[in-house]
Amino acid sequence: MTPKNYSLPEPKSRIFNAAAALFVNKGFEAVGVREIAKEAKVNIAMINYYFGGKVGILRAILEEAYQKYHQAQASAGDDSTPPEERARNLVNNVVRFFRDNTEIALVTFNTMLFDIPEIMSLREKWGQMNFAVMGGFFSQIGVDLKDPVHNSVYNGFLGNMVKSHFQLRYFVDRMPAVVTGENGPENRETNWKEQLSFDDAFYDRYIDLLVQQYFHGVIYATQNDKMKYNRGENK
Amino acid sequence: MTPKNYSLPEPKSRIFNAAAALFVNKGFEAVGVREIAKEAKVNIAMINYYFGGKVGILRAILEEAYQKYHQAQASAGDDSTPPEERARNLVNNVVRFFRDNTEIALVTFNTMLFDIPEIMSLREKWGQMNFAVMGGFFSQIGVDLKDPVHNSVYNGFLGNMVKSHFQLRYFVDRMPAVVTGENGPENRETNWKEQLSFDDAFYDRYIDLLVQQYFHGVIYATQNDKMKYNRGENK
DNA sequence: CCTTTATTTAAACAAACGTTTGTATTATAT
DNA sequence: ATATAATACAAACGTTTGTTTAAATAAAGG
Known part of the structure; x- marks a missing residue:
């Protein structure tokens, strides 16, 4: 496992911020969890772990x-x-x-x-x-x-x-x-x-x-x- | 093959209208070609035939x-x-x-x-x-x-x-x-x-x-x- | 009527989807 | 130091996606 890089925000906020940027540009439905995970530098299962799934991110943002x-x-x-x-x-x-x-x-x-x-x-x-x-x-x-x-x-x-x-x-x-x-x-x-x-x-x-x-x-x-x-x- | 029903508009306009209604409700990305085809009472390959694909419908609408x-x-x-x-x-x-x-x-x-x-x-x-x-x-x-x-x-x-x-x-x-x-x-x-x-x-x-x-x-x-x-x- | 063109269809394809699972690793508590 | 809890991971899952393909059917032209 990659060691934590303390110069980055916590994974949860990285996911939130990456998703927000992607959603505003492309719309919620057009953005996939793999794209969010890549942008946030996390594993895709972490989206379920932290937000319960893709919709959970949207709900948190809203x-x-x-x-x-x-x-x-x-x-x-x-x-x-x-x-x-x-x-x-x-x-x-x-x-x-x-x-x-x-x-x-x-x-x-x-x-x-x-x-x-x-x-x-x-x-x-x-x-x-x-x-x-x-x-x-x-x-x-x-x-x-x-x-x-x-x-x-x-x-x-x-x-x-x-x-x-x-x-x-x-x-x-x-x-x-x-x-x-x-x-x-x-x-x-x-x-x-x-x-x-x-x-x-x-x-x-x-x-x-x-x-x-x-x-x-x-x-x-x-x-x-x-x-x-x-x-x-x-x- | 089902005979033409002359009480319906032509397939192309049925696809256009069904897609417009679905796109306005759910957004382009959230609507799939199978859903459009079902609503328009056509076969999904007809979307490619008449509009060149899903994006072609959107382009025609826009x-x-x-x-x-x-x-x-x-x-x-x-x-x-x-x-x-x-x-x-x-x-x-x-x-x-x-x-x-x-x-x-x-x-x-x-x-x-x-x-x-x-x-x-x-x-x-x-x-x-x-x-x-x-x-x-x-x-x-x-x-x-x-x-x-x-x-x-x-x-x-x-x-x-x-x-x-x-x-x-x-x-x-x-x-x-x-x-x-x-x-x-x-x-x-x-x-x-x-x-x-x-x-x-x-x-x-x-x-x-x-x-x-x-x-x-x-x-x-x-x-x-x-x-x-x-x-x-x-x- | 026959030939050509246009339209429709079912099946298939490769890729992508969000979620789940079990395991590995890290962090925390005692 | 050990046990427990939390976090991260890779792989897998079942489903869905838009497009393509080959064949069937309908329509148009001569």
Whole structure:
């Protein structure tokens, strides 16, 4: 047996991290235990030993990510917080969450799209938790989640916006920095990448822009909806 | 050999439709050719015969969906169209596209998230086509896609918003209409579903709300961004 | 009607899948 | 030092995978 190499994390976390990276790139179903084991430098039986199997890794990733995401939502303020500040806290927390946990966050959001029998109950449970934790905030800004049209626009709005950004950033981060070949419009994203740093200054401005977009949009849109469709009252 | 049953569509379209439904529910990698063949009532070798293999079905789905999506974007107006009207046309077209092609649209958006070797070039190509077809519109509303922060918020904003709605709607459409058991907060979505019709009236109001949210948000947010960060000028 | 082409089928193939098993090795407790 | 518990390993297992092959059947063309 190979002696332990103390410069590596423990096998369990190596498996977790290797799997997260592979799942975010290829999706859960496309990644096999042999590939994970190779990436984590472990024997494949260790996946069953530490996680009870492949699905066990996914479950561990989802539960860790969701606990953090939920915490990000819940700590954005309460009903005494002014709504714009609460929106800003929320976006700031969610961005922080994605920055610190990009891979498991993306795995979680993307896994929720598909019917994976062993984790479908998590999808339903987390949908309801989102509903419950964000309810106070929506009431503050004039959004009625019991109205299906409001629900369709606003439920998950900010989470999905931030997720989309990090998904695109993840692609960009993995692109080669230098592309040999013609320097034309096709290379626009690569050129853009070379000049780009996803640093605090970037995210300060990103958060500001997103919050303004959201907050000023929602004020006007919900009032216009109320006037135009005589909707918006609690039932 | 079973005689042709003329009440069914041609085998090729049966395979396409069965695969689209399965892919949207479970994801491409989790669906096998035997499952598709069974659902389509064909022999598995026919998947190779008609589509060259499993990936060929996916490619056919993606190409059909993207051609339509691109057309929806491109036909929303041109640079002489007032920007709010153009935004409304765009959202209306995209919603129309999703309503008429829900499954292939969702398959397309969700497949783009993962590295599937045979279709990765499509992802890059379509990212650039989106960039090109939407450029005029963004200029009209004060969004500079060459600014990475603007890009991060606005590139794909409306497409992703509408996609998220249809993704959630797809889950809701597949939920049992009646849940036996306790009638409590856990059943909120089911009760909501019973009262709900995704009819033209729903989408009229949905589009209105989304366009107002977007349009009024973007006007304010880009102006605030310009003032606060001294940004926004073309370079 | 006969020939050619197109479509469908059942069987086979090689590879891959996630899990299990028994053993070896290492770590811990006394 | 010995016994027990924990960890790691290689091999095996039964099943599944997408593709291919050869033959049968149906459809089209002359």
